[in-house]
Amino acid sequence: xxxxxxxxxxxxxxxxxxxxxxxxxxxxxxxxxxxxxxxxxxxxxxxxxxxxxxxxxxxxxxxxxxxxxxxxxxxxxxxxxxxxxxxxxxxxxxxxxxxxxxxxxxxxxxxxxxxxxxxxxxxxxxxxxxxxxxxxxxxxxxxxxxxxxxxxxxxxxxxxxxxxxxxxxxxxxxxxxxxxxxxxxxxxxxxxxxxxxxxxxxxxxxxxxxxxxxxxxxxxxxxxxxxxxxxxxxxxxxxxxxxxxxxxxxxxxxxxxxxxxxxxxxxxxxxxxxxxxxxxxxxxxxxxxxxxxxxxxx
Amino acid sequence: xxxxxxxxxxxxxxxxxxxxxxxxxxxxxxxxxxxxxxxxxxxxxxxxxxxxxxxxxxxxxxxxxxxxxxxxxxxxxxxxxxxxxxxxxxxxxxxxxxxxxxxxxxxxxxxxxxxxxxxxxxxxxxxxxxxxxxxxxxxxxxxxxxxxxxxxxxxxxxxxxxxxxxxxxxxxxxxxxxxxxxxxxxxxxxxxxxxxxxxxxxxxxxxxxxxxxxxxxxxxxxxxxxxxxxxxxxxxxxxxxxxxxxxxxxxxxxxxxxxxxxxxxxxxxxxxxxxxxxxxxxxxxxxxxxxxxxxxxxxxxxxxxxxxxxxxxxxxxxxxxxxxxxxxxxxxxxxxxxxxxxxxxxxxxxxxxxxxxxxxxxxxxxxxxxxxxxxxxxxxxxxxxxxxxxxxxxxxxxxxxxxxxxxxxxxxxxxxxx
Numbered sequence: 001x002x003x004x005x006x007x008x009x010x011x012x013x014x015x016x017x018x019x020x021x022x023x024x025x026x027x028x029x030x031x032x033x034x035x036x037x038x039x040x041x042x043x044x045x046x047x048x049x050x051x052x053x054x055x056x057x058x059x060x061x062x063x064x065x066x067x068x069x070x071x072x073x074x075x076x077x078x079x080x081x082x083x084x085x086x087x088x089x090x091x092x093x094x095x096x097x098x099x100x101x102x103x104x105x106x107x108x109x110x111x112x113x114x115x116x117x118x119x120x121x122x123x124x125x126x127x128x129x130x131x132x133x134x135x136x137x138x139x140x141x142x143x144x145x146x147x148x149x150x151x152x153x154x155x156x157x158x159x160x161x162x163x164x165x166x167x168x169x170x171x172x173x174x175x176x177x178x179x180x181x182x183x184x185x186x187x188x189x190x191x192x193x194x195x196x197x198x199x200x201x202x203x204x205x206x207x208x209x210x211x212x213x214x215x216x217x218x219x220x221x222x223x224x225x226x227x228x229x230x231x232x233x234x235x236x237x238x239x240x241x242x243x244x245x246x247x248x249x250x251x252x253x254x255x256x257x258x259x260x261x262x263x264x265x266x267x268x269x270x271x272x273x274x275x276x277x278x279x280x281x282x283x284x285x286x287x288x289x290x291x292x293x294x295x296x297x298x
Numbered sequence: 299x300x301x302x303x304x305x306x307x308x309x310x311x312x313x314x315x316x317x318x319x320x321x322x323x324x325x326x327x328x329x330x331x332x333x334x335x336x337x338x339x340x341x342x343x344x345x346x347x348x349x350x351x352x353x354x355x356x357x358x359x360x361x362x363x364x365x366x367x368x369x370x371x372x373x374x375x376x377x378x379x380x381x382x383x384x385x386x387x388x389x390x391x392x393x394x395x396x397x398x399x400x401x402x403x404x405x406x407x408x409x410x411x412x413x414x415x416x417x418x419x420x421x422x423x424x425x426x427x428x429x430x431x432x433x434x435x436x437x438x439x440x441x442x443x444x445x446x447x448x449x450x451x452x453x454x455x456x457x458x459x460x461x462x463x464x465x466x467x468x469x470x471x472x473x474x475x476x477x478x479x480x481x482x483x484x485x486x487x488x489x490x491x492x493x494x495x496x497x498x499x500x501x502x503x504x505x506x507x508x509x510x511x512x513x514x515x516x517x518x519x520x521x522x523x524x525x526x527x528x529x530x531x532x533x534x535x536x537x538x539x540x541x542x543x544x545x546x547x548x549x550x551x552x553x554x555x556x557x558x559x560x561x562x563x564x565x566x567x568x569x570x571x572x573x574x575x576x577x578x579x580x581x582x583x584x585x586x587x588x589x590x591x592x593x594x595x596x597x598x599x600x601x602x603x604x605x606x607x608x609x610x611x612x613x614x615x616x617x618x619x620x621x622x623x624x625x626x627x628x629x630x631x632x633x634x635x636x637x638x639x640x641x642x643x644x645x646x647x648x649x650x651x652x653x654x655x656x657x658x659x660x661x662x663x664x665x666x667x668x669x670x671x672x673x674x675x676x677x678x679x680x681x682x683x684x685x686x687x688x689x690x691x692x693x694x695x696x697x698x699x700x701x702x703x704x705x706x707x708x709x710x711x712x713x714x715x716x
Contacts, residue, residue, distance in 0.1 A: 048395075049392075242544050244485060245697075261371055
């Protein structure tokens with residue numbers, strides 16, 4: 001009597017995980033991948049104010065790459081993304097190493113460095129906008145101290161505005177990178193370090209030769225997290241520079257918004273979104289590939 | 299998904315239709331707008347009260363923020379879902395685009411009954427008509443080509459408000475020498491474009507403006523006159539202070555009020571800032587049109603009526619249209635908003651000196667054929683073309699691009715956007 005019943009329960013138990021994840025799987029399939037396909041399709045049409053479903057080929061992409069605003073946005077993305085990732089990792093790593101020296105009040109200091117990450121980019125952008133405003137920020141303060149020739153008008157300069165973005169973004173993210181590295185530092189096998197120092201290796205050599213190489217996976221995670229932060233950056237630009245002066249500091253996400261929602265150029269906006277997706281994929285796919293391959297070997 | 303949304307929308311529509319059924323054909327209108335702050339909100343409230351007083355049910359659908367961008371997204375979604383609001387605040391060529399998409403209702407009956415053709419200037423009629431039929435109702439007219447000046451500051455260098463661009467440059471040089479900022483300006487793309495279009499009108503004249511910015515004549519866009527326009531823009535760049543990037547327009551207005559700067563080129567919404575600070579026109583500030591051959595750049599807000607089903611909704615649209623263009627509402631609304639009425643026969647008693655000058659100039663410009671739509675404010679151009687103009691104007695103003703290069707970029711950008 002009880003045997004068939006058990007069998008049914010057994011079966012249910014076996015498919016239960018599938019049943020439980022099915023709704024979220026379906027939702028993600030539709031709302032993420034479905035709309036990626038929709039956007040890809042729209043980017044091959046001549047949609048203007050309203051979506052239009054007649055395919056016209058790659059004309060929107062041609063127009064996209066003829067637009068000066070887009071080339072500026074793309075170039076900015078590379079400058080911003082590269083500097084942001086490199087500087088945030090270097091600073092985060094240094095902070096983590098310094099915090100790892102068994103100093104007093106480490107918990108409090110760690111929290112202080114980590115906190116900027118809890119602030120939204122809008123706030124970061126607005127605060128830095130005021131700090132970098134020549135007439136009420138840092139420049140005025142330093143000049144007030146007597147350094148009359150000091151000048152710090154990055155947000156007002158066509159060539160420097162994108163570096164102002166880097167600065168604010170690094171300020172926000174490096175504490176987070178520090179936390180990542182700190183936990184990795186703590187998980188390094190202490191016996192190896194002891195063995196190395198018994199062999200007479202200097203602390204510097206231990207970091208360079210042993211600890212940092214063993215943290216390779218953390219470097220990878222940091223790069224991936226920071227890279228997607230960089231590519232989807234939108235609010236920081238809006239709050240800090242408004243894309244200006246002119247459109248000198250726009251990023252692709254701002255371009256996409258401008259085209260799709262303000263200029264009745266849905267097809268071009270969709271095309272730019274697809275290029276952004278391709279950029280993310282160019283970073284993510286090799287990473288996932290190496291991760292998955294690594295797991296098989298391990 | 300789309301069919302599900304449709305089903306949902308029709309279910310909601312059905313249930314509201316059932317509940318509304320006993321009150322047959324009582325006027326009702328859902329109004330989608332982005333007037334949510336200050337004088338604008340008061341102005342909308344006045345319309346709402348007038349509508350209720352005539353027995354109508356007003357469903358308010360304000361979408362705050364983004365200068366209409368957020369509203370445009372809502373509108374697109376509503377139309378695609380087959381459930382458009384009755385009246386929507388849209389303007390300029392966007393009206394034509396929606397009309398072309400077949401989404402707008404015909405208002406010819408109200409227009410004929412209220413005799414709109416005889417009270418609206420032709421330039422404004424052209425904005426709100428599609429294939430000869432009214433599809434939208436103009437609410438107001440803002441003039442864009444204004445100089446707001448602080449007479450006291452100008453007097454310091456023995457100058458008055460300039461009436462030619464040469465005089466403008468001379469006065470500006472004198473102000474610079476005296477350590478005063480000649481031009482209060484905010485470096486946001488739309489503000490750069492606002493100055494740009496007044497310079498196009500001033501340097502090129504009415505006909506050139508019409509050819510280049512309205513008809514997009516490639517010869518005019520690539521002409522030597524356009525080079526001169528950019529030369530003047532380069533001079534103007536020297537007349538603003540170094541902190542101008544990103545500044546909001548009302549902060550620039552405040553600089554004129556405080557006497558830090560002498561002049562601002564801005565539409566007449568700037569008047570609201572002066573009024574809020576208790577400043578008196580003619581005494582604390584003067585309003586003058588930017589130098590041109592009697593040109594008048596207008597920015598006009600309007601409500602377009604969308605195709606809706608149901609007697610009560612159509613009734614509501616007609617009543618709304620009648621009220622919006624009625625003398626009474628045109629007067630109250632524009633007093634709140636700081637603009638002038640779109641119709642030319644509204645009593646002038648309550649309006650200030652700048653508004654009266656604006657009304658006189660508008661009538662004169664309409665008669666003389668020099669009444670033009672603003673490019674920067676989405677009357678002459680919208681969407682991609684307007685964006686292309688703004689891109690080039692702001693890129694030139696904020697860099698050291700040569701005038702020749704700017705003209706070349708302008709021609710290719712406009713071609714690309716068409």
